[in-house]
Amino acid sequence: MKALIFAAGKGERMRPLTERTPKPLLEVGGKPLIVWHLERLAAIGVREAVVNTAWLADRFEPALGDGARWGLRLRYSHEGAEPLETGGGMLHALPLLGDAPFIAVNGDIWCDFDFAALPREPRGLAHLVLVDNPQHHPVGDFALDHEGRVHPAGERRLTFAGIGVYRPALLDHWQQVIGPAPGTERQPPSFRLAPLLRAAMRADEVDGQHHRGAWTDVGTPERLAELRAFLGQDAVGA
Template sequence: MKALVFAAGLGERMRPLTDHTPKPLLEAGGKPLIAWHLEKLAALGVREVVVNTSWLADRFPERLGDGAAWGLRLHYSHEGPTPLETGGGILHALPLLGEDPFLAVNGDIWTDYDFGRLPREPAGDAHLVLVDNPRHHPQGDFVLDTEGRVHADGGARLTFSGIGVYRPSLLLGWRQTVDRDPGDPPRFRLAPLLRAAMARGAASGEHHRGRWTDVGTPERLQALDRQLRAG
């Protein structure tokens, strides 16, 4: 299985920390956020990881190199000066990801979730890891039923963690599914495609009840750093 780490965001809410450092390269617990993911992916047996880049893209190979430090082979999917969002980012990276299911994770989260629990072959087009709603996102995103299917609505919502396994077929018909003109190169969110998969019963999921942080502000980064250093 290959993996994709979303790392192309502008990090606007993290300024001034991200004026010269992309958010996934900010440190918590003595190492860059993205390094926590790379370690877990390597331990899982993943050997090829695609990192999508845009803002301060040259900082990634400067800091991470070719991935050899983790026993990985890194590929950089550069999206240009404007990030292509999650859906466009996957579409742009598909030539590097291939035709098999792949693991994808947001580069600006931290979690103790065990990637080894993810299915190598999801039952449908997507398998999502959901978490309890954090204070800054109380409304949640999606509903997980008792049989492990994920729905856009119909019950109490959980928050999408930014961790999932996707089949490339999730992107089939993307142009008819996205909610606006995607432009050229295509720039669009993943959420409409996930909702379409849910509508056809092709999205499964699980509820992670452990530790998870969306590092969206300098304050959350500082809090995470203190937690990790405290053990």
């Protein structure tokens, strides 16, 4: 099984920390955020991971190399000067990911979720990990029912953790789902993944699970500091 780690974002809310360091390379608990993911992926037998890059793309390979230290083969999907958003980034990386289901993880989260709990193949087009709504996102993203199906709306709304298993077919008809929108005229195109997921949910093609453990979306310097304190690293610098 292969994996994709989203690492192309500019991290604008994290500045000045991200002016010289991409957000996934910021250290927490003594190692870069992205390394936590690489270690956990390697632990469940993933042997090839793709890192998509844009902002400060040249910083990743010197920091991570070819992945051999984790027993992985790392490949890089460079998107150019501007990130392609999650949907465009996934589409751009598909030639490196192949035809089989793959894991995708946001490079700017920290979570104690055990990747071994993910299905090797989703029932439908995607399987998402959801978490309790954090204070900065109280309304959540999607609803999870008692049968493990994920819906665009509902009473039991949770927040998408940025961890999932996807079939490449999720992107087959992206143009019809997204329609004419800013970024879609680019080559390669830029668009968000969420509309494709909502369309798949309406077709009953998305399952999920509720992770009740620790999870942080490292979106601000304050949340980075809180995570570092939680992991026993009190330093404020990058």
